[in-house]
Amino acid sequence: MSLFSVDWGGYVPVLVDGLVKSVQLTAIGFVGACLVGFVVAVLRMSQNRVIKAAGYLYTELFKNLPIITGIFIIYFGLTGIGLVLDAFTAGWLALSLFYGAYLAEIFRGGLQGVSRGQTEAARALGLTSSRVLMTVQLPQAVRLALPATATMLVDLLKGTALLVTIGGGELMTQATIITSETFQPLEVYIVIGLIYVAMSWPLARLAGYLESHLREGTAMSPTNRKLRRITRAKLAQAATATTGGKVGR
Amino acid sequence: MNEPTIQIRDLHKSFGDLEVLRGVDLDVQPGEVVAVLGRSGSGKSTMLRCVNLLETPTSGTITVGGMTAFADRKAAKGRDLVALRRKVGMLFQGLNVFPHLSVVENVALPMVRSLRTGHEQAVDTAIQLLGKVGLQEKALAMPGQLSGGQLQRVALARALAMNPLALLFDEPTSALDPESTMDVLNVMKDLSAEGMTMIIVTHEVKFALDVADTILMIADGKVIERGSPAQIAENPQEQLTRKFLAEHTKFEGSAA
Numbered sequence: 001m002s003l004f005s006v007d008w009g010g011y012v013p014v015l016v017d018g019l020v021k022s023v024q025l026t027a028i029g030f031v032g033a034c035l036v037g038f039v040v041a042v043l044r045m046s047q048n049r050v051i052k053a054a055g056y057l058y059t060e061l062f063k064n065l066p067i068i069t070g071i072f073i074i075y076f077g078l079t080g081i082g083l084v085l086d087a088f089t090a091g092w093l094a095l096s097l098f099y100g101a102y103l104a105e106i107f108r109g110g111l112q113g114v115s116r117g118q119t120e121a122a123r124a125l126g127l128t129s130s131r132v133l134m135t136v137q138l139p140q141a142v143r144l145a146l147p148a149t150a151t152m153l154v155d156l157l158k159g160t161a162l163l164v165t166i167g168g169g170e171l172m173t174q175a176t177i178i179t180s181e182t183f184q185p186l187e188v189y190i191v192i193g194l195i196y197v198a199m200s201w202p203l204a205r206l207a208g209y210l211e212s213h214l215r216e217g218t219a220m221s222p223t224n225r226k227l228r229r230i231t232r233a234k235l236a237q238a239a240t241a242t243t244g245g246k247v248g249r
Numbered sequence: 250m251n252e253p254t255i256q257i258r259d260l261h262k263s264f265g266d267l268e269v270l271r272g273v274d275l276d277v278q279p280g281e282v283v284a285v286l287g288r289s290g291s292g293k294s295t296m297l298r299c300v301n302l303l304e305t306p307t308s309g310t311i312t313v314g315g316m317t318a319f320a321d322r323k324a325a326k327g328r329d330l331v332a333l334r335r336k337v338g339m340l341f342q343g344l345n346v347f348p349h350l351s352v353v354e355n356v357a358l359p360m361v362r363s364l365r366t367g368h369e370q371a372v373d374t375a376i377q378l379l380g381k382v383g384l385q386e387k388a389l390a391m392p393g394q395l396s397g398g399q400l401q402r403v404a405l406a407r408a409l410a411m412n413p414l415a416l417l418f419d420e421p422t423s424a425l426d427p428e429s430t431m432d433v434l435n436v437m438k439d440l441s442a443e444g445m446t447m448i449i450v451t452h453e454v455k456f457a458l459d460v461a462d463t464i465l466m467i468a469d470g471k472v473i474e475r476g477s478p479a480q481i482a483e484n485p486q487e488q489l490t491r492k493f494l495a496e497h498t499k500f501e502g503s504a505a
Contacts, residue, residue: 121345121404124301125359125411126335135362139349217351217391223361223368224354230372231353231388238376 018174025160029095036100041107062101075166091163110145150207154200254446260309271470280444284457287467314414338408342420344400346392353388356407378406398429415446454497
């Protein structure tokens with residue numbers, strides 16, 4: 001007797017299709033969420049009260065609205081005003097808008113976590129405000145925000161399963177189709193569940209790996225790497241000039 | 250007489266209703282070391298922070314190297330502000346070395362980003378300056394691996410890398426243990442011997458009397474006394490100065 005009662009071999013193309021859609025939705029949705037998150041975080045830190053309030057309203061609205069409601073508004077609701085989106089587009093759009101609100105809070109925490117002394121020292125060195133942001137604030141904020149951001153990425157990957165409600169074509173949608181054909185919900189959903197675990201677990205591990213490396217002080221930009229390389233070469237050169245020089249002559 | 254490197258006239262600064270500076274005048278000549286003494290909250294740090302416009306004065310004038318930093322209630326902005334800040338280096342009480350950058354990057358990167366120095370030359374200068382503060386072998390270390398005194402010396406090398414006209418010190422050793430304090434003060438003493446123009450806000454009275462050309466005593470936002478270290482130490486005119494000096498030398502004597 002076979003371990004499986006579902007003919008999984010025949011469903012491979014369907015599963016691959018769902019898997020690809022899930023990965024695409026995750027990737028596009030996350031990039032969109034990062035952009036939205038960054039913009040809203042900057043709005044929320046603005047000195048201007050109106051701009052600040054706009055950012056606040058955005059995060060509060062999306063933090064308190066169920067994602068599924070948002071998905072339905074975008075996919076079904078917007079047709080009422082003549083805006084018809086396909087399920088895939090509505091899917092990544094909804095994920096970007098919602099996760100953008102969560103990421104905005106995380107990014108803001110990261111940026112505000114960089115101490116005032118750091119930015120003051122950078123300004124005192126005569127760096128322009130954009131240089132202060134790029135050289136001092138952002139690199140430190142990224143390190144602070146990385147763990148929570150990675151958690152959100154994994155959460156977003158799992159969140160793509162919600163798009164089953166609008167037939168997003170992703171893995172969970174395929175699972176319902178396979179179930180309706182095989183009448184084996186237990187087996188199908190366990191297998192699909194394991195596929196989600198197999199995707200999200202390595203993603204979380206990768207984030208952990210990145211985090212520990214950045215903490216140890218890996219140079220993030222090419223300029224930083226170049227400065228370290230030149231330094232290493234010059235120090236080695238100086239060392240041979242003082243010790244090896246005598247041997248040479 | 251030379252034009253002063255830093256000139257402060259009738260400087261006022263209020264935070265809301267709190268008047269922190271009430272008409273401070275100061276000329277710092279090229280190569281002069283001015284030590285500013287006073288109790289916490291006397292306004293001495295605020296005065297220092299006004300020089301490079303980390304605080305915006307309420308009124309008065311400030312010129313640095315012939316350039317107007319603040320006049321007619323207007324502060325330098327944009328390019329002028331950046332140019333001003335490049336003229337004066339500053340060290341803080343907090344050890345504000347950038348933790349995500351290695352020691353050499355801390356010193357070289359501001360040169361690359363702000364002065365557009367070439368990478369090779371920036372590293373050359375950085376290594377040379379790190380040698381000067383006794384930390385050449387730490388060039389590739391991360392700030393997390395250094396002690397407080399070492400961090401403050403990195404910050405000093407970083408400030409020197411911008412080739413400033415003058416250096417401002419805002420209680421640079423207040424967060425350090427005695428040994429680290431000595432290391433930092435020794436480097437500062439070397440700098441003064443080389444003719445660096447400096448304003449030093451400090452609680453290290455002995456050091457101030459030893460290194461400074463001029464001592465400035467500030468209380469309640471005003472300069473209450475100024476003079477050479479000898480004048481201040483041997484014949485302070487003000488009751489407050491006498492009291493301050495007595496308090497700050499009381500324990501140092503028994504410790505030494």
